[in-house]
Amino acid sequence: MGSQSESNFGNDALSGSSASKAASKVDSKAESSTTFDPSGVELPPKYYLDNFRFVLDHVRALYEDILTAQESAFADDFNALSEDAQCLYVRLLSRRGDWFRTDKLNYSEISDINAAADELAAEEFLEIFDSGAEAVQQDAAALGLFTRPEVASCLSGKGVRSLSKAALMERVLEYGKEDSSEYEDVDLKKLPPTRVLCVFGELEMETYRLLFFGNLYQDFTEFVLRDLGLYRYEDYQIDTDSRWCHSREQLEQQVLYYELRNEAGDLRDLVTEALLQIAERVPDETDALLRRRTQRFLADIARQIERSGEAERSLSVYERSHRHPARERRLRILVSLNRLQEADQLAATMAERPYSEEEHQFLLNFVPRKMKHNAGLCESLIEKTLAPAQDILTMPAAYRLEHGVEPAVALSLTDAHPEDHVLYCENLLVPGVFGLVFWPLLFDEVPGAFFHPFQIRPADLYDEEFTAVRQTSLEACWAALDSQSSFEKAVWNIYDSKFGIANPFIHWGGLTKEILELALSRVSTEVWRGLFRFLLKDLRNHKAGLPDLIRFPAEGGFELLEVKGPGDTLQKNQKAWFAEFHRLAIPARVIRVKDEP
DNA sequence: ACCCAGAATG
DNA sequence: TTCACACCCTCCA
DNA sequence: GAGGGTGTGTCTCATTCTGGGTCT
Ligand SMILES: [Mn+2]
Ligand SMILES: [Mn+2]
Numbered sequence: 108m109g110s111q112s113e114s115n116f117g118n119d120a121l122s123g124s125s126a127s128k129a130a131s132k133v134d135s136k137a138e139s140s141t142t143f144d145p146s147g148v149e150l151p152p153k154y155y156l157d158n159f160r161f162v163l164d165h166v167r168a169l170y171e172d173i174l175t176a177q178e179s180a181f182a183d184d185f186n187a188l189s190e191d192a193q194c195l196y197v198r199l200l201s202r203r204g205d206w207f208r209t210d211k212l213n214y215s216e217i218s219d220i221n222a223a224a225d226e227l228a229a230e231e232f233l234e235i236f237d238s239g240a241e242a243v244q245q246d247a248a249a250l251g252l253f254t255r256p257e258v259a260s261c262l263s264g265k266g267v268r269s270l271s272k273a274a275l276m277e278r279v280l281e282y283g284k285e286d287s288s289e290y291e292d293v294d295l296k297k298l299p300p301t302r303v304l305c306v307f308g309e310l311e312m313e314t315y316r317l318l319f320f321g322n323l324y325q326d327f328t329e330f331v332l333r334d335l336g337l338y339r340y341e342d343y344q345i346d347t348d349s350r351w352c353h354s355r356e357q358l359e360q361q362v363l364y365y366e367l368r369n370e371a372g373d374l375r376d377l378v379t380e381a382l383l384q385i386a387e388r389v390p391d392e393t394d395a396l397l398r399r400r401t402q403r404f405l406a407d408i409a410r411q412i413e414r415s416g417e418a419e420r421s422l423s424v425y426e427r428s429h430r431h432p433a434r435e436r437r438l439r440i441l442v443s444l445n446r447l448q449e450a451d452q453l454a455a456t457m458a459e460r461p462y463s464e465e466e467h468q469f470l471l472n473f474v475p476r477k478m479k480h481n482a483g484l485c486e487s488l489i490e491k492t493l494a495p496a497q498d499i500l501t502m503p504a505a506y507r508l509e510h511g512v513e514p515a516v517a518l519s520l521t522d523a524h525p526e527d528h529v530l531y532c533e534n535l536l537v538p539g540v541f542g543l544v545f546w547p548l549l550f551d552e553v554p555g556a557f558f559h560p561f562q563i564r565p566a567d568l569y570d571e572e573f574t575a576v577r578q579t580s581l582e583a584c585w586a587a588l589d590s591q592s593s594f595e596k597a598v599w600n601i602y603d604s605k606f607g608i609a610n611p612f613i614h615w616g617g618l619t620k621e622i623l624e625l626a627l628s629r630v631s632t633e634v635w636r637g638l639f640r641f642l643l644k645d646l647r648n649h650k651a652g653l654p655d656l657i658r659f660p661a662e663g664g665f666e667l668l669e670v671k672g673p674g675d676t677l678q679k680n681q682k683a684w685f686a687e688f689h690r691l692a693i694p695a696r697v698i699r700v701k702d703e704p
Numbered sequence: 705a706c707c708c709a710g711a712a713t714g
Numbered sequence: 715t716t717c718a719c720a721c722c723c724t725c726c727a
Numbered sequence: 728g729a730g731g732g733t734g735t736g737t738c739t740c741a742t743t744c745t746g747g748g749t750c751t
Binding site: 211254255271272328331332335337338414439472476614676 | 728732
């Protein structure tokens, strides 16, 4: 059981003004003096063409043997185009949709847009329609190119004024299709005169993007942001050994995954049958990179089936997801269905080999409450939930709302003890120092880890074997923690040499020298080692969940404080960290804030 | 005449 | 493909 | 109190342009 004590938030505390030492979170960019000033950076007029060519070349260099003949021809044919045509094609391809009207195109760096379009049409990179009417006849979506007034001009009927654009389009398309003279008032020729382009090659481009980035959420803006100096990436070596994809089959599975995601859309809109069919088509035998995505996808699908009230049918989908919280969901379902024998077996497996500390914490909390029939298991989990130490702090609701609950607590603490430092740093500090000390590990150039220039992290960062295949650099990083002086040296060395470079554990804007200095001087290397060991056990789930505040008492040492407002409770990853704090004998408390009546 | 969201831009 | 919190609901001891 | 759902602020690169939708 955790200790409980009460302390009141006195009036004098409110009137105090020694707020200076209570940090407000994230003074953001203010401190990042070495951030580049983008205003001074000029991009060449055809920067986008350079970027596009870079992708084509990079993909060819790394994945040539994986491309189909058609995909290879795509690049060859593109390279054979005139520069104007290349520019126009890239411009159009990088915009939303595949329909465009030429009268709206305005690219000063392209000398003759119409000629470029003609060339692209001749080489089958797009199709030209000479009027809006012809385009709409080909594909109704082309009507969306025209403004609401332009669409309305096709209709001479009454009541047109008050209709939305969508309603107008619906009328035009519905009535326009049937030739019945009943609706002769629809006249697509009233659309303004313009050529209309339909761009081809989006699928090929998607394949190139997928091969280049290894995902589909990054795009050409990465180039721009880097070249403007807004993002900076570590400069790791990329060679042909470092490719992420090694076979056509692997690529096809990735494509299939993204097709399924795309087809599914918002899972909430699907009925159980549709969800099960999607799940059915998700590949099970894949590489580690894709497995993370599919297993999360499967868990999302199963969760949605569960929400639809068909928990029983979600079980088989959960069973295919081998990561937290799939087994938690299964156990909850089995217990609620009273399938206790299966529940017992699953719980025993989880107890023996938990996926993660989160799952373990769930088990400790759940089994004694909901599986009392299994006395044996309850007994063995008697390590018990040892509730974290907890204090209650009472303050006026207005004060909490004015500052936000975490800063309000920080202010009240520094008012009570003006010589203490209280920082609101949440996940800034511990993961941040980890990112500094283990920088050589994170950016160790293992084959397959880095395959394009815009990676914040190695591709396998969250894989089980991440550290196993990096033993040498791992040991070197641990060695830095052998003494206080080597530790500090490592921290400041990386801090100075890598400042501003993207790292999944570091938010440079908030990780100031002042915070680091305090933390390094107050937290022993032994404690840091314990924290980092836990982080390394599960980087994905332990990189967040650290307490809101860290307090540095005037008398020395430190204490971690998680602030909980009324109605808020510890989250899963926070429980996991608190359990670890207890094991490591690290001082940590929950501060529950109550409103003063 | 305004407001606003999304797209485009570098 | 961020993370944490506020606020709502139901269920249940 | 636990759990779930949903929304929100914060992250977001900053700025301009376009168009749809309001209101007056
Ligand atoms: Mn927090
Ligand atoms: Mn908190």
